[in-house]
Amino acid sequence: MSTSTQPKVVHRRGKDTVKSWPLPDRIAYFSCWAVGIGLCLVAAGLILFMLNKGLQYVSLDLIFSNPAVGSDQSQTGGFLAPLLGTVILTLVGTIIAIPLGVATAIWIVEYGRPTRLARAVESGIEVVAGTPSIVLGIFGLLLFSNGIFSFMSFRALGGAVAGRSFLTAGAMMSLIALPLIFTSTREALQQVPAQVREASYALGKTKWSTIRKVLIPTARPGILTGTALGMGRIAGDTAIVVILLGATMQIEKVGSAPIVSTLRGTGSTLTSYVYNNSPAGEGNAPQKAYAAAFVLLLLVLALNFGIDILSRRSKKEIV
Secondary structure (H helix, E strand, O other): OOOOOOOOOOOOOOOOOHHHOOHHHHHHHHHHHHHHHHHHHHHHHHHHHHHHHHHHHOOHHHHOOOEOOOOOOOOOEOOHHHHHHHHHHHHHHHHHHHHHHHHHHHHHHHHOOOHHHHHHHHHHHHHHHHOOHHHHHHHHHHHHOOHHHHHHOOEOOOOOEOOOOHHHHHHHHHHHHHHHHHHHHHHHHHOOOHHHHHHHHHOOOOHHHHHHHHHHHHOHHHHHHHHHHHHHHHHHOOHHHHHHHOOOOOOEOOOOOOOHHHHOOEOOOHHHHHHHHOOOOOOOOHHHHHHHHHHHHHHHHHHHHHHHHHHHHHHHHHO
């Protein structure tokens, strides 16, 4: 009995190149490239412009001297107090936003009960993310002007609660950073494989122990990314600063306690200093505005760079 073997036909596929793609796919491909390159050029142009202007006017004397008394900053004074105010306000807002954002994300992802409440919380966070900061500032001024919150600020002449301080401004600033931290943490937790949770449960770990010792360390890079974005938003906001922190260039303390007196006091940030000294403000010192904006840009870039390093180290530890 003879058997005949038929040769197998091998279909060799040519090299997949962009030229072989359909026309709509090629248009979409090159459009994405154009948008990406355009964004890089805009970012590079912004950095180069601020680098050119900032290096012309920035000096150690401006960085380490306080602003002059009054609105006119054209003659003397630097921006040490606004720089410290930016650091203080960013720290206060971030310290409030991190536990709230991380805890909410853990509850949504790991529990999500009751379901209607979880959906309502997610919707509320989305609403807060889309609310203009000036609306948050006005709401905060109305809220913290009540007598029950007098411990967070000070009482003006006549006994009325001012509602303006680093604490009140930081509390409202935390609402700006909260959606970013919540979203990054939620996505990081959702990317953790289910097998990781099952392995932890198989070893006898409770749900809370799994969250604390397994999930949070695994999601740490996402938490750090959201924190960096939130801190950048806080440092760059102006509306809440003007409404809830006041327009004083100097840091004005309330009381004699070392730290509490500063937190209950008023002041300014680099963003309000830049606005006040820009051509649209009353400071009449655009050179100082460029210098302060340059320093603010360096702070944000250093923050993002530092958080990126911590995120990379966390990923290496996980692997």
